[in-house]
Amino acid sequence: MRLRNRMKLELLSLPGNVRLARIAVAAFASEVDYNVSDLEEIKVAVSEAVSNAITHGYQQKKDGVISLTATLFTDALEIVxxxxxxxxxxxxxxxxxxxxSDPERxxxxxxxxxxFMDKVDVVSEPGQGTTVKLRKKLPDKVQAET
Ligand SMILES: Nc1ncnc2c1ncn2[C@@H]1O[C@H](COP(=O)(O)OP(=O)(O)OP(=O)(O)O)[C@@H](O)[C@H]1O
Ligand SMILES: [Mg+2]
Structure with missing residues (x-):
């Protein structure tokens, strides 16, 4: 699995950063020709993971740090x-x-x-934090080209 590209972002746990994370990942993924529905699924998955970090991980505390890493391999996009x-x-x-854990949700x-994703791995330690790894295969055509 050859590495093609990588992006790392550090975000504060502000609600507005859910949108920023989603847009950044969509822009990063745009070098791959995912179809509209795949791209939409990736955006929803990223939004859900980041909003969980904000609302549950940091419980609305505004100075928590969320790290978002997107990596493009020759066969898949991986977002952590x-x-x-x-x-x-x-x-x-x-x-x-x-x-x-919230009755309103x-x-x-x-x-x-x-x-929406092909693989989701979660590692979490109470009091330490949570890491969510999301993986989606690249469209077949792109894989064939690389
Ligand atoms: N990053 C996180 N840190 C701490 N707890 C988390 C985190 N992500 C998820 N959780 C816990 O896992 C539960 C399930 O998460 P999930 O996103 O499926 O549902 P939700 O966030 O409660 O509701 P919804 O996403 O539909 O608004 C949450 O209620 C929360 O208790
Ligand atoms: Mg949630």
Missing amino acids: VQDHGKGIDDLEQAFEPNSS MGLGFVFMRS
């Missing part, structure tokens, strides 16, 4: 969203739909991430 916030006690439960963020 990392926070050093609260962490997740029970990952299995967090993956369940409707299992939000739908608890669908991980469900979307897992259905």
